[in-house]
Amino acid sequence: MRLVIIGGSDAGISAGLRARQVNPALETVLLLADAFPNYSICGLPFYISGETPDWRQLAHRGREELEAAGLELLLEHEARSIDLQAKTVRAYQTDGQPVELSYDCLVIATGAEPIRPPIAGLELEGVHLLHTVEDSIAVRERVVERSSSRALVVGGGYIGLEMADALVHRRLKVTLVEQAETVMPTVDPSLGRLIGQELRRHGVDVMNEMAIHALEATSDGIRALGSQALPQSFDLVLVVVGVRPSSRLAQEAGLSTGVREAIRVNRRMETGHEGVYAAGDCVETWHRLLERSVYLPLGTTAHKQGRVAGENAAGGCREFAGSLGTQVVKVFDLAVARTGLGDMEAAEAGFDPLTVECQAWDHKVYYPGAHRLTLRVTGDRRTGRLLGAQIVGHHQAQVAKRIDIFANALYEGLTVDAVNDLDLSYTPPLGAPWDPVQVAAQEWLLRA
Amino acid sequence: MRLVIIGGSDAGISAGLRARQVNPALETVLLLADAFPNYSICGLPFYISGETPDWRQLAHRGREELEAAGLELLLEHEARSIDLQAKTVRAYQTDGQPVELSYDCLVIATGAEPIRPPIAGLELEGVHLLHTVEDSIAVRERVVERSSSRALVVGGGYIGLEMADALVHRRLKVTLVEQAETVMPTVDPSLGRLIGQELRRHGVDVMNEMAIHALEATSDGIRALGSQALPQSFDLVLVVVGVRPSSRLAQEAGLSTGVREAIRVNRRMETGHEGVYAAGDCVETWHRLLERSVYLPLGTTAHKQGRVAGENAAGGCREFAGSLGTQVVKVFDLAVARTGLGDMEAAEAGFDPLTVECQAWDHKVYYPGAHRLTLRVTGDRRTGRLLGAQIVGHHQAQVAKRIDIFANALYEGLTVDAVNDLDLSYTPPLGAPWDPVQVAAQEWLLRA
Numbered sequence: 001m002r003l004v005i006i007g008g009s010d011a012g013i014s015a016g017l018r019a020r021q022v023n024p025a026l027e028t029v030l031l032l033a034d035a036f037p038n039y040s041i042c043g044l045p046f047y048i049s050g051e052t053p054d055w056r057q058l059a060h061r062g063r064e065e066l067e068a069a070g071l072e073l074l075l076e077h078e079a080r081s082i083d084l085q086a087k088t089v090r091a092y093q094t095d096g097q098p099v100e101l102s103y104d105c106l107v108i109a110t111g112a113e114p115i116r117p118p119i120a121g122l123e124l125e126g127v128h129l130l131h132t133v134e135d136s137i138a139v140r141e142r143v144v145e146r147s148s149s150r151a152l153v154v155g156g157g158y159i160g161l162e163m164a165d166a167l168v169h170r171r172l173k174v175t176l177v178e179q180a181e182t183v184m185p186t187v188d189p190s191l192g193r194l195i196g197q198e199l200r201r202h203g204v205d206v207m208n209e210m211a212i213h214a215l216e217a218t219s220d221g222i223r224a225l226g227s228q229a230l231p232q233s234f235d236l237v238l239v240v241v242g243v244r245p246s247s248r249l250a251q252e253a254g255l256s257t258g259v260r261e262a263i264r265v266n267r268r269m270e271t272g273h274e275g276v277y278a279a280g281d282c283v284e285t286w287h288r289l290l291e292r293s294v295y296l297p298l299g300t301t302a303h304k305q306g307r308v309a310g311e312n313a314a315g316g317c318r319e320f321a322g323s324l325g326t327q328v329v330k331v332f333d334l335a336v337a338r339t340g341l342g343d344m345e346a347a348e349a350g351f352d353p354l355t356v357e358c359q360a361w362d363h364k365v366y367y368p369g370a371h372r373l374t375l376r377v378t379g380d381r382r383t384g385r386l387l388g389a390q391i392v393g394h395h396q397a398q399v400a401k402r403i404d405i406f407a408n409a410l411y412e413g414l415t416v417d418a419v420n421d422l423d424l425s426y427t428p429p430l431g432a433p434w435d436p437v438q439v440a441a442q443e444w445l446l447r448a
Numbered sequence: 449m450r451l452v453i454i455g456g457s458d459a460g461i462s463a464g465l466r467a468r469q470v471n472p473a474l475e476t477v478l479l480l481a482d483a484f485p486n487y488s489i490c491g492l493p494f495y496i497s498g499e500t501p502d503w504r505q506l507a508h509r510g511r512e513e514l515e516a517a518g519l520e521l522l523l524e525h526e527a528r529s530i531d532l533q534a535k536t537v538r539a540y541q542t543d544g545q546p547v548e549l550s551y552d553c554l555v556i557a558t559g560a561e562p563i564r565p566p567i568a569g570l571e572l573e574g575v576h577l578l579h580t581v582e583d584s585i586a587v588r589e590r591v592v593e594r595s596s597s598r599a600l601v602v603g604g605g606y607i608g609l610e611m612a613d614a615l616v617h618r619r620l621k622v623t624l625v626e627q628a629e630t631v632m633p634t635v636d637p638s639l640g641r642l643i644g645q646e647l648r649r650h651g652v653d654v655m656n657e658m659a660i661h662a663l664e665a666t667s668d669g670i671r672a673l674g675s676q677a678l679p680q681s682f683d684l685v686l687v688v689v690g691v692r693p694s695s696r697l698a699q700e701a702g703l704s705t706g707v708r709e710a711i712r713v714n715r716r717m718e719t720g721h722e723g724v725y726a727a728g729d730c731v732e733t734w735h736r737l738l739e740r741s742v743y744l745p746l747g748t749t750a751h752k753q754g755r756v757a758g759e760n761a762a763g764g765c766r767e768f769a770g771s772l773g774t775q776v777v778k779v780f781d782l783a784v785a786r787t788g789l790g791d792m793e794a795a796e797a798g799f800d801p802l803t804v805e806c807q808a809w810d811h812k813v814y815y816p817g818a819h820r821l822t823l824r825v826t827g828d829r830r831t832g833r834l835l836g837a838q839i840v841g842h843h844q845a846q847v848a849k850r851i852d853i854f855a856n857a858l859y860e861g862l863t864v865d866a867v868n869d870l871d872l873s874y875t876p877p878l879g880a881p882w883d884p885v886q887v888a889a890q891e892w893l894l895r896a
Contacts, residue, residue: 010881021894043876046815057814060881288871300874303881307868321869328873337873366505367494400878401849407871408856420755421769423736423855425776425785426748428491430848433458433508433751446469 001026003313004089004101006079006249007109008032009041010299011280013066014306015107015313020070022314028071029101031091033078036133037066042299044136045159048143049166055133074099082106082253084273105275105313108250108263109306112243112281112297119154119239121215126222127237130159139238143170148235151175152224154212155241156183158329158336161195163238164204165332175205175234177226182208186327187338188376190357191392198334243297245282258284260295267319269309277313279305288322289340289387289410290349296323326407328400335395337403340388340410343378352381358443360436362397364428371397375440377406379416381448386416389440398430405437416444449474451761452537452549454527454697455557456480457489458747459728461514462754463555463761468518470762476519477549479539481526484581485514490747492584493607496591497614503581522547530554530701532721553723553761556698556711557754560691560729560745567602567687569663574670575685578607587686591618596683599623600672602660603689604631606777609643611686612652613780620684623653625660625674634775635786636824638805639840646782691745693730706732708743715767717757725761727753736770737788737835737858738797744771774855776848783843785851788836788858791826800829806891808884810845812876819845823888825854827864829896834864837888846878853885864892 003019005012008030016028030037038060046052066073077091077099089106091099114129116122122129126148128139142148151167153160156178167174176183176199182192183199183206199206212226221233245262255271255278258264263278265271267286271278280302284293301323311318328337346353355378361370373393379386389406393399409419419441426433434442451467453460456478464476478485486508494500514521525539525547537554539547562577564570570577574596576587590596599615601608604626615622624631624647630640631647631654647654660674669681693710703719703726706712711726713719715734719726728750732741749771759766776785794801803826809818821841827834837854841847857867867889874881882890 040812040814040876042874042881043812043814046876051816052814298874299881300872304869304871321866322871324871326871326873328875328878330875330877335875335878339871339873364488364491366488366491366500368499395878396844398846398849400873400875401846401853404853404870404872404883405849405856407873408853408860411870412856412860418769421752422852422859423752423770423772423774423787424748424852425774425787425848425855426490426746427776427778427783427848428488428494429778430776430783430843433490433747435852 001104002102003028003105003107004103005030005107005109006089007111007280008037008073009039009109009111009280010302011306011309012107012109013038013060014303015109015279015310016071017069018307018310019314022311022316024070026314030071030073031077031079031089031101032073032075034132034134035075037063037073037075039133044130044133045162045166047136048140048163049169051169055137058133079249082249084253084276106277107309107313108271108276108278108282109280110246110249110282113246114240115242115244117239117241119212119214122239124215124217124222126235127215127239129239130163139236142236143167143172149173150221150232150234151236151238152177152234154237154239156180157186157240157242158184158327159240161199161329161331163240164199168202168204172236173203175207175230175232177207177210177212179211180208184336187336187390188342188355191336191374191376191390194374194392195331195334195336198332202332243281245295247282250278250282259293262295268312269305269320270312277309279309286320286322288324296325298323298327300326324407324410326403328403330395333394334392335397335399336392337399338388338390339403339407340386341378342388342390346378346380346387351387353378353387354381354444354448356440356444356447358440360439361432362393362436363430364432367429373397373399373436375436377416377440377444379444379448384415384417384448386410386414386419389437402435402437405435416441449552450550451476451553451555452551453478453555453557454537455559455728456485456521457487457557457559457728458750459559459754459757460555460557461486461508462751463557463727463758464519465517466755466758467762470759470764472518474762478519478521479525479527479537479549480521480523482580482582483523485511485521485523487581492578492581493610493614495584496588496611497617499617503585527697530697532701532724554725555757555761556719556724556726556730557728558694558697558730561694562688563690563692565687565689567660567662570687572663572665572670574683575663575687577687578611587684590684591615591620597621598669598680598682599684599686600625600682602685602687604628605634605688605690606632606775607688609647609777609779611688612647616650616652621651623655623678623680623682625655625658627657627659629656631656632784635784635838636790636803639784639822639824639838642822642840643779643782643784646780650780691729693743695730698726698730707741710743716760717753717768718760725757727757734768734770736772744773746771746775748774772855772858774851776851778843781842782840783845783847784840785847786836786838787851787855788834789826790836790838794826794828794835799835801826801835802829802892802896804888804892804895806888808887809880810841810884811878812880815877821845821847821884823884825864825888825892827892827896832863832865832896834858834862834867837885850883850885853883864889
């Protein structure tokens with residue numbers, strides 16, 4: 001029995017490792033387009049900032065560890081076609097040499113690629129759509145060796161924010177533009193404004209409600225033309241406006257796609273073609289709260305889906321429990337986290353949402369170093385059910401694991417009121433007898 | 449309608465505030481034996497250490513705030529008897545003046561008092577059983593003004609550990625003795641040993657498996673006689689070997705008591721006598737996992753039980769969801785947390801427990817400042833159900849809110865395996881794609 005996995009990032013590696021746990025006799029071959037198995041794409045901003053000095057550190061696991069776990073790695077083998085009838089994958093090595101591999105089971109984990117927005121000049125030198133390890137090495141080189149000093153970040157989503165942070169760390173003068181009224185449009189505007197303040201506090205020039213139409217090379221560097229005037233020129237432009245599924249290989253093989261052309265899968269990560277699974281940023285993701293498929297590419301989800309695909313490919317029977325879109329990002333001194341649905345998303349999904357915002361200290365204020373958190377809780381007026389939560393606060397104020405308390409409550413379908421019943425830990429230096437998440441839940445109840 | 453509440457600490461105040469939320473017309477009178485309403489007992493170690501300069505900062509809420517919420521506070525009114533038939537409480541002011549109050553509903557929240565162990569010499573000057581704000585003021589005075597330099601802490605539970613930390617902060621030479629083989633016997637010995645190492649690293653002389661029989665005054669200070677030789681003398685001795693319920697008032701009124709003489713209550717916090725509720729450290733606590741009453745005094749539980757009692761006293765209908773014994777303590781640079789059952793407790797309760805220990809980084813190690821966590825997960829071999837968890841790690845490594853992820857999984861009765869399905873947040877500076885709690889769950893599954 002041979003399992004072939006296309007892709008060596010989060011989903012592919014998780015699938016391979018899990019398959020070998022479930023069936024240690026399974027021959028498991030991974031095809032990787034590049035030479036970097038199991039790299040943490042999420043770590044690239046910190047390599048660019050210099051906080052992670054060497055890109056080799058970004059591997060979740062080294063090649064030896066993966067091979068010791070029984071994975072056969074074919075690096076620099078780009079899969080170009082799948083024959084579902086013959087059960088073969090055709091790949092090409094960097095020198096053009098073709099390789100044909102037959103499989104009994106297949107996991108497609110081809111990931112995502114950056115969206116190329118309709119901006120003229122994306123091909124100019126100094127303009128980067130960040131995605132691969134090579135991209136990041138190129139950007140870092142540009143920052144360090146050619147001493148770029150003026151950077152433009154196009155896109156205020158979480159990668160844009162991390163990149164702005166990284167470039168300020170490198171002492172560049174950074175301008176960040178975002179089409180929406182606030183940065184990080186995945187959280188509500190009141191929290192987006194707090195993040196905007198944090199960016200400005202660290203010298204970032206933030207421009208909201210602005211679209212870039214074109215980039216032009218001038219003698220002084222790159223100029224950006226957009227819906228607002230942007231007189232200065234830049235040495236470096238990062239265009240990070242989101243990603244889309246790398247699903248062409250699957251589509252060309254005849255597999256179905258759905259939301260945003262992501263590969264269609266059921267909760268067992270089956271594509272509908274026997275023995276063929278798909279997982280990670282290239283597939284549709286089951287949303288646990290919406291009870292339908294969405295496109296929601298996240299590293300955590302890719303790991304979970306990969307594990308499910310690998311388990312099932314090895315003969316197991318497991319369902320993906322679904323995503324809640326839980327995420328956190330560190331932006332300078334702040335952590336920003338969300339889970340579940342925001343007010344607008346909840347309304348669109350047919351709920352009767354109420355969102356309440358409040359502030360609470362992360363720990364008893366009489367113990368030094370307390371930080372104020374801003375929390376937003378969304379619940380359904382009709383049923384009292386918790387629908388989502390958002391938190392902004394100091395990155396050392398346990399924001400990330402506090403959003404997880406809400407995420408777990410959502411996972412179980414708890415009411416907002418039941419959050420008050422959770423037996424959470426407390427000591428004055430690290431919390432409060434009613435944790436901030438419970439203070440927020442109580443505030444919601446008073447207003448509901 | 450008048451609600452009388454005996455006790456102005458966590459449970460009593462929570463009851464009063466909640467009762468007034470539910471029924472703003474309810475006359476709500478609180479009797480306090482001392483002059484310190486709503487003080488955070490858990491904060492006393494930090495007042496002694498000096499990290500909290502003024503004891504007045506320890507109030508969760510000021511008197512004005514409580515009165516603005518509609519609570520009538522009778523300070524320095526010690527309740528000495530309850531007449532359940534006549535529905536009256538008799539209290540005495542500090543000058544001996546009696547006061548009789550009639551009630552329609554009563555909440556008894558008399559808290560706990562330190563256990564006085566069978567050690568001769570507890571009455572000596574310089575020996576303190578910490579409990580009240582006054583005790584702590586006396587200890588702090590002794591430390592600061594009489595410049596004590598040698599301290600003995602009897603008891604290695606969480607208060608003993610916090611006190612050792614506080615006194616080292618004051619530059620005292622501290623000896624800590626504990627009867628069990630490791631400190632903090634509420635976590636498993638392997639973790640207790642990590643805490644012992646942390647104490648020693650900060651200069652605390654830790655003596656395990658040692659009982660103290662007597663304390664004696666000598667010209668050089670206080671000497672301690674015990675099962676091992678303790679040649680040095682001390683200027684200050686803190687005896688902190690646990691607490692017991694202050695239930696005498698309730699007992700003398702004719703109310704039933706149960707486990708360790710705590711006041712017997714049902715999950716509505718009813719004592720069995722109509723209109724009479726009890727909550728907090730003076731009552732039995734419903735354990736959600738054991739499905740029986742235990743004595744488990746914690747500030748978080750007192751707040752929750754008080755809230756339930758207040759809601760029901762005001763005409764509501766709410767049940768206490770139960771405790772899991774979730775707790776965390778900061779000891780120097782470490783946080784130590786637990787929830788649910790340890791291996792031995794689980795076996796005693798009739799489960800077939802397996803406990804697995806592992807280590808994991810709190811965040812991706814390529815981002816600076818990662819800390820190694822030690823996690824223990826206990827699950828039931830027969831059903832796969834999660835039974836408990838313990839974590840030790842740096843206090844800035846989100847240990848407190850990570851134990852809460854396990855606490856929530858316990859609350860819902862999840863299996864260990866289901867912990868892997870939880871959609872937890874991730875960014876490299878604050879976590880990992882599989883959070884350490886999931887790494888531990890996977891380790892358990894591999895060994896189960």
